[in-house]
């Protein structure tokens with residue numbers, strides 16, 4: 001993804017069939033003013049259908065402004081939800097990606113989402129509606145080269161639910177190919193991203209974390225001061241005093257960020273998962289996984305794993 005323009009971008013959204021136009025501005029440092037959204041007449045709240053956008057409906061006016069024209073239908077309460085933090089590799093200018101949200105008139109956090117990327121003189125739009133993920137409770141967008149071709153991909157990390165101690169996250173990577181944003185990775189594919197961790201409870205309140213994929217193995221001692229002797233007697237050891245067989249529960253990737261872990265000047269993706277045993281609030285730490293893109297298999301692979309014992 002080449003030549004992102006590090007400029008002040010103003011997104012102007014005009015709907016020919018909408019009675020009021022929304023206008024959103026974003027400063028280069030990524031901060032979003034509070035008045036990013038100018039909704040249509042709030043006294044006449046009306047819930048509208050999802051508006052499918054395509055790149056053909058987008059035009060660029062100048063280098064300092066981009067204009068999204070929606071000649072066929074309007075968006076309602078459209079706003080900028082997130083703006084990318086960008087990374088720089090040597091010789092890479094970085095740039096901006098916008099996550100746009102359209103609440104269709106609801107006025108709440110439930111929104112349809114669109115990814116808008118400015119690439120050279122073109123704006124590329126990705127309609128994320130296909131995932132039926134409407135909630136956005138925060139998140140991050142990054143631009144970085146994760147496949148080593150010198151161009152940036154888009155890392156999109158969205159908190160899409162409140163479940164769990166660290167929230168429910170949807171983590172995705174998009175590449176720019178054939179003038180479209182193509183998904184390279186999603187954490188949503190159930191079963192595919194088994195990160196390989198297991199736990200074995202040991203005596204003396206110790207536990208061992210193993211990873212079948214990378215061979216990682218490390219022993220920790222449970223130092224949670226809230227855990228009483230009665231807790232250990234009940235959950236850690238069985239009636240004969242031997243450690244129980246216990247399953248390790250891992251949540252979605254609550255962290256999903258770029259880092260050049262192996263120093264080859266291509267970014268890997270560092271992921272962390274909230275880890276618990278017995279019940280969900282019983283957090284024993286965070287499982288860490290490093291994903292690296294393999295061009296031969298055209299897939300991300302786990303190259304490193306670890307465990308942070310923190311609560």
Ligand SMILES: [Ca+2]
Pocket residue numbers: 001144145146147148149150151152153
């Ligand atoms: Ca790349």
Ligand SMILES: [Ca+2]
Pocket residue numbers: 259260261262263264265266267268
């Ligand atoms: Ca690397």
